[in-house]
Amino acid sequence: MLTSGVVLLHDNARLYMSTAPLIQYPVLKIRLPDIKRIVQRRFLLRQVGLEIYCESNSQVTHLYLSLKSEAERDALYQGLLDQPSVHLENTEQEMMTLQWQNGVLSNYDYLLYLNSMADRTFSDLTQYPVFPWVIQDYSSLKLNLDDSKSYRDLSKPIGALNEVRLARLKERCEEMSPPKFLYGSHYSAPGFVLFYLVRKYPHYMLCLQNGRFDHPDRMFNSVPDVWKNVMTNMSDFKEVIPAFYDTEGVGDFLVNTYGINFGYRHDGTKNGDVQLPPWATGPQDFVKKLRDALESDHVSNMLHHWIDLIFGYKQTGSEAKKADNLFYYLCYEGAVDLDSIHDLNQRHALEVQIMEFGQIPKQIFTLPHPQRRTGIPALMPTGGDGSAASSEMDERSTLQERVHSVSCFPVWHSFSTLKNIAPFQTHKEAVTAVAVAGNKQFVVSVGQDSLLKMYSISEKRQVRSVTLSSMALSSCIIMPDDKSLIIGSWDNNIILYNMEFGREMDSVRGHEDAVSCLAWGNKNQILVSGSWDCSVRVWQGMAEGRRIKPSSSLIAQFDHDAHISCLSVTR
Incomplete structure (x- = not known):
């Protein structure tokens, strides 16, 4: 439901919104210190939306605004950011992707985050969060999550899963005049969202369909029937909504709780x-098994392909065409400029078409999305009691609150939780690398002043300073025994230093130019070095602090077209 109103940003640290008199609260007041997130949104394919999230104890916990123009939206957005009393949470996209890759963030929460980044929100039915079908077996008595045949192919859009249907769609597309498209229906639209949620939010469906429900045979009656239709119908390509995987909601959208006569x-x-598949004993069990499937290794290995299709580089252009991912042109942002249309009837007709047909999410990635690492212990709950899940139509909790710090993999949400316990300002030039001993007793640093320095954490003081080269030192690694140190230098050398005896044990010419970075592979006991000579070299036999012998220690070399700046060895 849309309502008109006036927004006022006041210098008394408050935001006021005056709405139509028929609304329950004609004046909404928000304390600026209560604002935690402000997100610029797209509404009807125009950059005019603004979504505001506040503290849970605020009078208004959530507000979605659609302004007249992008300039007005940006002015309000900047005005809020300029207020000294507004302190927003920080969620960096790169950080979230890395957390997901390393198992800190679940597939469910990462998809919610990507939907939010792509301007899809629970507050806008025209741009509701979209999730993939991940299971294709809805007929077996038991769901086998260890069998790859149970899963849908996430590398293809839903409309391309049935090759026979796809061939017919392509044939029809070739016969079209431009602009051509494969799919005449979208994977997410207001009607599809309420199709799934009609039992939970019947009043929304009544608003959408002028006070009546859809024909009983066209309603969401059976999960197996919907999947069958999605796989065979020439005009049905809908994906699903987060409720299918929301274990906190316990599948309440599947139950006619209000006893409505449909x-x-x-x-x-x-x-x-x-009606549920035979393998589900009830709504809660159905959602739990789907959530387990979503968090499985099979889906984790393939989910980046679906992200490429919906949010990434296969969303538009030539890559979309190659991936059989073409939709009607009005689904795409920039296809039509509503502000340039002065005929009110024509503009209204386009707005209705955009609103009801479906909208392609805002593109987040222009390069292939990285794959999730599997085979590492899960650091986030995947369902059941205490799972991190969002309820439909209500984003009271933010993703930041649900990405917890884990003892073996700390995650910092802001620097406000960090405390400086001991500063050491003893280098004369830039510090190039630091390393912390495995026993957490000391820290080692090297710098462009050619110095190696060692600090005691418990004593909070420097305990050693050594000059190891006539040129800058670039990198350092403390060996697992906490006694040996390997150092890279701009004089092309790799240095082995014994911290127990305080002396250099060995030095070898490791590269033809400056050694720029080092990495240690603890599992295979290998040293990897990178250099400005554009090469990466892999060494063995240094785990016990023995001398470096290039003839026997060097086991591999890889060449780049530019200087090596960073290295990392996977676990």
Whole structure:
């Protein structure tokens, strides 16, 4: 539902919104210190939306605004950012992607985050969060999550899963005049969202359809039937919504809780609760098993392909065409400039079409999305009691609150939680590398002043300073025994230093130019070095602090077209 109003940003640290008199609260007041997130949104394919999230104890916890123009939206956005009393949470996209890659963030929460980044929100049915079908077996008595045949192919859009149907769609597309498209229906639209949620939010469906429900045979009656239709129908390509994987919601959208009379189907059966697959004992079990499937290694290995299709580089252009991912042109941002259309009837017709047909999410990635690492312990709950899940139509909790710090993999949400316990300002030039001993007793640093320095954490003082080269030192690694140190130098050398005896044990010419970085592979006991000579070299036999012998220690070399700046060895 849309309502008109006036927004006022006041210098008394408050934001006021005056709405139509028929609304329950004609004046909304928000304390600026209560604002935690402000997100610029797209509304009807125009950059005019602004979503504001506040503290849970605020009078208004959430507000979605659509302004007249992008300039007005940006002015309000900047005005809020300029207020000294506004302190926003920080969520860096790169950090979230890395956390997801390393198992800190679940697939469910990462998809919610990507939807939010792509201007899809629970507050806008025209741009509701979209999730993939991940299971294709809805007929077996038992769901086998260890069998790859149970899963849908996430590298293809939903419309391309059935090759026979796809061939017919392509044939139809070739016969079209430009602009051509494969799919005449979208994977997410207001009607599809309420199709799934009609039992939970029947009043929204009544608003959408002028006070009546859809024909009983066209309603969401059976999960297996919907999947069958999505796989075979020439005009049905819808994906699903977060509720299918929200274990906190316990599948309440599948139950006719209010006992509404939705009518009778053609076979005489009454429309009540949604029919589930044979392998589900009930709504809660259905959602739990789907969530387990979403968090499985199989889906984790393939999910980046689906992200490329929906949010990434396969969303538009030639890559979309190659991936059979072409939709009607009005689904894409920039296809039509509503502000340039002065005929009110024509503009209204386009707005209705954009609103009801479906909108392609805002593109987040222009390069292939990285794959999630699997085979490492899960650091986030995947479902059941205490799972991190969002309820439909209500984003009271932010993703930041649900990405917890884990003892073996600390995650910092802001620098406000960090405390400086001991500063050491003893280098004369730039510090190029630091390393912390495994026993957490001391810190080692090297710098462009050619110095190696060692600090005691418990004593909070420097305990050693050594000149190791006539040129800058670039990198350092403390060996697992906490006694040996390997150092890279701009004089092309790799230095082995014994911290127990305080002396250099060995030095070898490791590269033809400056050694720029080092990395240690603890599992295979290998040293990897990078250099300005554009090469990466892999060494062995230094785990016990033995001398470096290039003839026997060097086991591999890889060449780049530019200087090596950083190295990392996977676990």
